[in-house]
Amino acid sequence: MPQRFKFPARDFARTLAATTAVTALVATAACGSRAGEETVATESCVDTSGDTIKVGALNSLSGTMAISETTVRDAIYMAIDEINAAGGVLDKEIEIVAEDGASEPTIFAEKAEKLIREDCTAAVFGGWTSASRKAMLPVFEDNDSLLYYPVQYEGLEASENIFYTGATTNQQIIPALDYLAETGVKSIYLVGSDYVFPRTANAIINAYAEAHGIEVLGEDYVTLGSTEFSTIVNQVKSAGADAVFNTLNGDSNVAFFREYSNVGLTADQMPVMSVSIAEEEVGGIGIENIEGQLAAWNYYQTVESPANTTFVEAFKAEYGADRVTSDPMEAAYNSVYLWAATVEKAGSFAVADVQAAADGVSFESPEGTVVIDGDNHHVSKTARIGEINADGLLYTVWESEGAIEPDPFLEGYDWAADLSVTE
Amino acid sequence: MDLLVGQLFTGLSTGSILLLAALGLSLTFGQMGVINMAHGEFIMAGCYTAYVTQQVVGDAGASLLIALPIGFLVGGTMGLILEALLIRHLYHRPLDTLLVTFGVGLVLQQVARDVFGAPAVNVTVPEALRGGVDLLGTTVPKTRLFIMALAIVAVAAVTLVLRFTPAGRRIRAVVGNRDLAETAGISSRTVDAGTFFIGSGLAGVAGVALTLIGSTSPTTGQSYLVDAFLVVVAGGMGRIKGAVVAAVALGATQAVFETYSTASLAKVGVFVVIVIFLQLRPQGLFTLRTRSLA
Secondary structure, eight states: OHHHHHHHHHHHHHHHHHHHHHHHHHHHHHHHHHHHOHHHHTOOOOOOSSSEEEEEEEEOOSSTTHHHHHHHHHHHHHHHHHHHHTTOBTTBEEEEEEEEOTTOHHHHHHHHHHHHHTSOOSOEEEOOSHHHHHHHHHHHHHTTOOEEEOSOOOOOOOOTTEEEOSOOGGGTHHHHHHHHHHTTOOEEEEEEESSHHHHHHHHHHHHHHHHHTOEEEEEEEEOTTOOOOHHHHHHHHHHTOSEEEEEOOTTHHHHHHHHHHHTTOOTTTSOEEESSOOHHHHHHHOHHHHTTOEEEESOOTTOOOHHHHHHHHHHHHHHOTTOOOOHHHHHHHHHHHHHHHHHHHHTSOOHHHHHHHOTTOEEEETTEEEEBOTTTSBBOBOOEEEEEOTTSOEEEEEEOSSOBOOOTTOTTOGGGTTOOOOO | OHHHHHHHHHHHHHHHHHHHHHHHHIIIIIITOOOOTTHHHHHHHHHHHHHHHHHHHOOHHHHHHHHHHHHHHHHHHHHHHHHHHTGGGGTTOHHHHHHHHHHHHHHHHHHHHHHHOSSOBOOOOOGGGOSEEEETTEEEEHHHHHHHHHHHHHHHHHHHHHHHSHHHHHHHHHHHOHHHHHHTTOOHHHHHHHHHHHHHHHHHHHHHHHTTTSOBSTTTTHHHHHHHHHHHHHHOTTOHHHHHHHHHHHHHHHHHHHHHSOHHHHHHHHHHHHHHHHHHOTTOSSOOOOSSOO
16 A cells, blocks of 8 residues: 555656756746847737737726826827827828726736737837836836836836836926925925835935935825825924925825815915826815915926817817816827827837837927937926916916926936935 | 824824724624625715715705715615625635625726726815814814714714614624524524624715715725724724724824834834734734633
8 A cells, every 4th residue: 555655756756857857948948048039039920011000008997096097098099099080100090909907017017918919019008107117117128019108207217118208207306396496495394105106206305405405304105095194294284394295196195185284284384296196186185175286297288289279179079078188198198199200200110110210209299399318218398387276277387498308317417326226 | 292192182083083994894894703895895885975965965064964874874785785695695604705795895996986987086075174173282183073073973873772772682692692592583694684784884984974084086995994904803803892992092003103203114013013912812902702602
């Protein structure tokens, strides 16, 4: 009887040895092919022979980020419909393959892989959180494909395979600080959600404050989605700062601003500068709690330009008169047009041709002319400080002189030299 | 000293919010042992009840008072349906209940998203509850005082029902010893359904009240779920008294920690305290003496 147990044991050892050997072989082979001939493994399967060209729309349609990302999806669809109605790109009709990122970075990576390899899309539009972008970045780099990312973010990143059509820090946060300094703010209090964007943003803000003689009286983070602000708001109140810099994201803003106005703080006494509150969010917070507060973006629905009038009218006609347009939606809308313009300029859908042609491609967007910087794949943008009015819309109270060139690594700012590139 | 007293008061108000969110759970999870992951979505349903009521009624003050009982019925009815269709069949399989109710929670979130849209909606706070009152050196928003009062009323109501009504006696009997209670002629099935109705209804009431301080969006309920479970576990299963003490203790700990560190560190601190506490006293603050052998 004992012998019967010996065989499986030996079998097991043999299987184990074999598996290890095979794994090692495969690993070596994989490394070898990667180092040697990368183009073979990543050959594009994009089909450009027919009358249509496929692109991917990858947004969270479920989960906690759906609240924001569905609006971006709407803008992407509208841009594609408009381009198709005007004759398409290189005479091909754009066909959308939509996927749901489900607010999960891993699912974003998985779906990106699917869009590139199985659906053979020429480019993908979408992503919102930095976590989702960071998860997708290696997928687009390994497969040598293109992602157009439409949301303002914490900077300190540049990839050959990503075009960033939202603001980087020197087009949003630094102008916001410049504005506060201009209006005589000498001390600030920082409140943010606890994840990569607010922490990086606040590192930049601290460096700026130190260089410009602004005192940072406090820095507080809450977990995403937290609604408990009584202590923080009491501390903000007793600290008596000239202004609050708010990098809270999502639902937490509702609880924060309600508590803020409940303890008697107003925009006149202590203005709050927010970088994640756009037209969409104001309604949910309640105008009575947030009227008069400030926000920093590149675009508001109220921006006066012929392109914006057309954009807002088209959007309301398509999705309903009660809908509002916001900065990330506009950046997403721009991203589709910028891609189409680059493809037209390159005369090709191939990734290498699009990358080569990208520098200097411009689009008369609702926020003004935006131009792609070929070196860092960001776009030039006009910074605007907006005030929230009783009608729930934001109105520009200050704007930068012309479009600001993107500087994701803040190389043009001496005080930012010590900011380590944190990943 | 003033600051500390003020923070203790803040803790009390934080605690009353925790308590309101956890009270229903202390019935369904604490008394019945059902791990209902959709409890947060019942709270969310209460939030939307407040929103819809306000759209219909118009006046913020009146609609809040009307929404409280409606929220109870909406939450309770949803709980009743969930109990009858799914949980009833899984009473002896707690892990399956956990998965099933988690799934139900996701479904409810998506339904809310399809019906009300993904962006958060705004429930206007009545004029009378805006602003704050200066108490012991700190400004306490009136909304929080209202929630404190509501939490006290809710706890009192639940305690009275459990202690002095025939239905409450039956619930306590079934919790004490299910088999013996059945032998005595109590229909444990009816009692289960009733308990679940009350527990879920309280989640609905909590939802209505929480629109005063937080957001109303499809994922609102999730942010309260973990805290609610913490309160029930730390307080001791099946004891309303435990939930009350645990909620206030957790709220105060959070508030005091937050004063001397940051909000995120305070959260970590609270978790550490709970882990250590449960190591020393795994049964929670108060234990329920039952006559069952298990």
